[in-house]
Amino acid sequence: SVPRGAVYGLVGPNGAGKTTTAMAIMGLLPSPPGKITDGEITFCGKSMIKISDKERRKILGEEISMIFQDPMTSLNPSMRVADQIMEMIRLHKKISKHEAYEMACQLLEMVGIKRERAKDYPHQFSGGMKQRVVIAIALACRPKLIIADEPTPGMDLALAKQAMQDFRTFADDGNGVLLITHDLELALEVADRIVVFYAGTTVEEAKVTDFADETLLRHPYTRALHEALPGRGFAALPGTQPYVKDLPSGCPFAPRCESAMKICLQKMPPYVELGDNHRAACWLCVQEQMKAAEKNNEKTEAGSHE
Numbered sequence: 001s002v003p004r005g006a007v008y009g010l011v012g013p014n015g016a017g018k019t020t021t022a023m024a025i026m027g028l029l030p031s032p033p034g035k036i037t038d039g040e041i042t043f044c045g046k047s048m049i050k051i052s053d054k055e056r057r058k059i060l061g062e063e064i065s066m067i068f069q070d071p072m073t074s075l076n077p078s079m080r081v082a083d084q085i086m087e088m089i090r091l092h093k094k095i096s097k098h099e100a101y102e103m104a105c106q107l108l109e110m111v112g113i114k115r116e117r118a119k120d121y122p123h124q125f126s127g128g129m130k131q132r133v134v135i136a137i138a139l140a141c142r143p144k145l146i147i148a149d150e151p152t153p154g155m156d157l158a159l160a161k162q163a164m165q166d167f168r169t170f171a172d173d174g175n176g177v178l179l180i181t182h183d184l185e186l187a188l189e190v191a192d193r194i195v196v197f198y199a200g201t202t203v204e205e206a207k208v209t210d211f212a213d214e215t216l217l218r219h220p221y222t223r224a225l226h227e228a229l230p231g232r233g234f235a236a237l238p239g240t241q242p243y244v245k246d247l248p249s250g251c252p253f254a255p256r257c258e259s260a261m262k263i264c265l266q267k268m269p270p271y272v273e274l275g276d277n278h279r280a281a282c283w284l285c286v287q288e289q290m291k292a293a294e295k296n297n298e299k300t301e302a303g304s305h306e
């Protein structure tokens with residue numbers, strides 16, 4: 001659930017199903033083979049599953065913008081970049097061409113591109129700059145929600161950080177951002193909340209501040225991700241993620257987990273609420289909660305005997 005004013009990071013390895021999740025939200029899953037079999041997707045109280053195609057197109061054009069991994073999916077190679085941004089602005093605002101051009105230049109400057117480049121074509125930009133143009137187009141729609149799927153490939157570190165800052169500003173204006181990335185470090189840069197995804201499922205969800213203290217992270221995969229951060233020594237996790245179409249029984253992380261127990265191989269762990277909107281799907285958390293409950297019972301019993 002992405003509230004107004006927040007950036008949520010959906011973080012996980014390639015092949016975990018992050019893009020599929022985004023496509024499902026947008027109603028863009030190729031069907032067949034894609035199909036939503038369970039659950040609900042709502043946007044501002046409306047079911048995105050039950051609305052008509054016409055209504056969905058309207059929402060996607062006006063209220064939700066998606067930034068795809070490959071900028072050329074969104075850019076028209078035969079149009080100057082300013083014209084592409086102006087087209088989007090004039091779709092939403094009744095303003096003159098001159099005013100729209102001025103706004104397009106401002107948006108380009110906002111994403112770090114000089115206005116002198118406004119009349120260039122996409123092929124005259126580097127990959128990272130093209131992606132920045134796509135971000136400018138997404139902002140031009142004035143959506144309520146931006147879904148950014150791996151928005152920074154091809155950008156150098158400074159440009160990537162600038163893009164994160166753009167998302168932060170957009171969220172601070174009362175909108176929402178769902179940032180999809182395999183890069184935990186990037187998500188930590190901007191997100192308020194991080195959802196860790198592995199093999200098609202959420203394994204942990206926590207406030208970004210919890211990531212400052214490793215002891216607060218509860219799922220072994222989240223901890224492994226955290227230990228792989230550059231500042232923490234790049235500790236690589238052995239093994240590979242299972243293919244989501246061919247998951248083992250039980251916890252999908254079990255084949256790589258040093259703490260795996262018998263039950264982990266047999267049953268999928270449930271989500272355990274850990275307080276303060278923090279939750280994780282791990283049998284270790286279930287065990288800890290059971291032990292804590294037993295201790296509480298013992299204390300209560302001892303108290304009643306006194």
Ligand code: SF4
Nearest residue numbers: 251254257264282283
């Ligand atoms: Fe490891 Fe078991 Fe937790 Fe899965 S449920 S992460 S295998 S301890």
